Amino acid sequence: MIDLRSDTVTRPTAAMREAMARAEVGDDVWGDDPSINAFEQAVADSAGKASGLFFPSGTQSNLCALLTHCQRGEEVIAGHYSHIFRDEGGGAAALGSVTVQPLLHAEDGSLPLDALRAAVKGDDIHHARSRLLALENTFRGRVLPADYALAATAQAHAQGLATHLDGARLFNASVATGLTLAELCEGFDSVSLCFSKGLGAPVGSLLLGEADFIARARRWRKTLGGGMRQAGLLAAACHHAFEHHVARLAEDHDNARRLAEGLGTIPGVEVRACDTNMVFTAFPEAHCGALQAHLASQGILAAVGPVTRWVTHLDVSAVAIDRVVATVNDYVSRAGSDLTTAAG
Template sequence: MNIVDLRSDTVTQPTTAMRAAMLDAKVGDDVYGEDPTVNALQQRLAAELGFDAGLFVPSGTQSNLLALLAHCERGDEYLVGMDAHTYKFEGGGAAVLGSIQPQPIAQSDDGSLPLDSIASAIKPIDPHFARSRLLSLENTWHGRTLPLDYLRSAHDLARTHGLGMHLDGARLFNAAVACQVPAREITRHFDTVSICLSKGLGAPVGSVLVGSHALIDKARRWRKVCGGGWRQAGILAAAGLHALDHHVARLAEDHERAIRLADRLRGIGDIDVLCQHTNMVFIKLPVDHLRALDAHLGEAGIRISSGSLPTVRLVTHLDVDDDGIERTAVAFSRFFDKR
């Protein structure tokens, strides 16, 4: 029985064509800058998104960390959403490894940081305060796309106060497809952008940080310090190049399936469909049903991240087809029919 895994879009498996591209990749030693496939990936994403240079790294967490380390020095701070991945889910790396203070700001429902909250959080130049250096945004955030006019306004505000701009664009291409604009229309407002290849794009591993030559040079040094230098990484970079060629436009299919899944779940038992954005569906379930529901879905070959919270995120991706959506809806329906 094929498993329908809705826990995250990180669970995708490389396609047969992607594996063939990896097998045929030309490689070299990337620490020496000699891997031609890595170089091609870095140059391609930098050029397509409007930047000078790129850096291929093992993970999105490391990519974001390197960006923060490149922008900030000890005693500096970055302004970030209170529920942002860089602040909440990356082990406090900026503080632990860079002595960089986060200044969390409560996000609006659409994932944006209110401009007045940003302005009021920026510190005056005074030895009592950490030095405000960077504004970090996330797009998508819980599947939500940041409005394009908001990005422009946030950029203008940051520049007025001398702040750099970083984007955690782990799902950048989901945002671009949903907004029906080239990804460059989103990234043009930022100094650095982190792009994950191993989520909706379906590569097995890796992220790319893009920015100016100066910022990427600093990030490259910090990558080495963090143990992220790798050798014949072109085998992995080839998967990323294949994903950019074949898996960007098809993200719209994931979004459509998420819409269909949300529609099918509405009206089933005690399921409360809270919202659906891009490739994510958020539902609320009775807490006392979670353990039994998880077991029931497991028997049907459906995986979800139920945990112990009533809110559950369901994520569509490359390996979830129309049949998977239908199987999921039927499995939920059969469970609640028995309650």
């Protein structure tokens, strides 16, 4: 089976499972799980932050960051297509009485600095007080420009905001640009990193920040039900991924380019390539169901829609990519002029 629905579908490697089996464990709520402690500090050091806190998911890590930065009745400024605003169940509002003010994205995920400056509210009692700027890197497979991130965080700080980075795929950005993790985290008061996407761990995210921030976040994590016990088994998988799977993300990026180039040669298929491990294609809506079924019949999973996201990861090889391109081409050849006419 070739699964291109997301990089969240990755499975632990044999070496990762072995690392999990060998992990020393303790009770993390008490702070004495050695595997978690070592993992948190190793990543924090690499990112140039003082401390880290282990979470079961990136959604919970982001939510905990928002609740730690903001009080009831305050607001976060984020992109209108950001994961924090659209894809995390409205958790900040539902659980923290924190609102999100969405701003229109540029294609690379940046928020125009003029719009950001104008969006910040002060202490007028009519308004939710702006407290936090949240950015995302990568955004739909695009790397957030480093110069922009520095300018935006500096402006936010000058206007009295804290800054948070949803870095679910920040390691992809690091590999794509050659910038270090610390360089990409510069300017952000907190950063959320995910290890269960392209890095291939079965579960796990980290929230990074200064020691006092992480101490406050630890209390929120417990409130949210994220305090775990002998979770060093999970941290060991993430630590293995951190040490062994980061550089190989370049293979996923190469495979995404290979996929984009291959699909781009097929008549009627519109392709938008990205900087990292995602490819977006446009298909006529009338063909989406049939194409998805055809792919599934050939052992290929994809969430086909008018805009389809294909995501490469460590369980997808270059040979598999060629098979996907051939299968899509086979369907388009059978559909013939009907598909190209509908696309036009």
